[in-house]
Amino acid sequence: MAANDTIGRTITVTILLCVVCSVIVSTAAVLLRPMQVANKELDRQSNILAAAKIDYQGRDVQKLFAEQIVTKYVNLKTGKYVEKPEGYQDSKRAAKNPDLSSALTRQQDIASIKRTANVMPVYLVSRDKQLDKVILPVHGYGLWSTLYGFLALENDLNTVVGFGFYSHGETPGLGGEVDNPKWKSVWPGKKIYAEGSMEPKISLVKGMIDPSAAGSEFKIDSLSGATITSNGVTNLVQFWMGENGFATFLTNLKAGEN
């Protein structure tokens, strides 16, 4: 056996290699963290612009977002604008903080999210100083995961401008078809509420939808082979457009009382 070929030396080299590698990996993780945070924010902004059908391809997303979108915070119970609460980072984290969120009863929790943040961000687009579109964050459980997305409404606060998810863990080709542009293109023009009501009527339904049939404006094709995800999407839209979501805010906004 050569002098260098001892068990002690082998173990020392192995330990040294592990230490060097872990230092490299942790340094990379720390150094890349700000870049990851910035990219996540850019992705969120792109998704808000996409829901509002504002073309951001090839544009400076951050600049476009700052020019086009005003972010406000809404107390879901009162439906009024409030200041961003102290310690509030985002609605996802706020929903986990008992000081910033409320538990939902089983009956209220149709989207299977357990708690909601008391205050949620809303995104407003104006044209000629008049409200043009409202983009609302929505989330709820599908089959495997919680789906997070944005639903944009026209200034009648009822007609859908666009809808899309930016995060989910549903199966590609089945529930993952929520990302299919063809399916997403069915949403614009659909209505959330029937005339004079603030109870959400929109839902995903199985089978062909006859666009000339009465009530088709409240119907979206469900995803084939993905009934559970489709039911989840119906539930999350109905939750967030309902009385425990943004319905009070939208009622106030319609009356100009925010």
Ligand SMILES: Cc1cc2nc3c(=O)[nH]c(=O)nc-3n(C[C@H](O)[C@H](O)[C@H](O)COP(=O)(O)O)c2cc1C
């Ligand atoms: C590997 C695997 C992945 C699946 N992924 C999904 C999914 O993401 N969403 C969903 O609703 N159903 C998914 N399903 C199917 C469900 O188990 C269930 O059969 C389906 O929701 C029934 O929908 P259908 O009535 O449209 O066929 C998956 C099934 C398998 C075996």
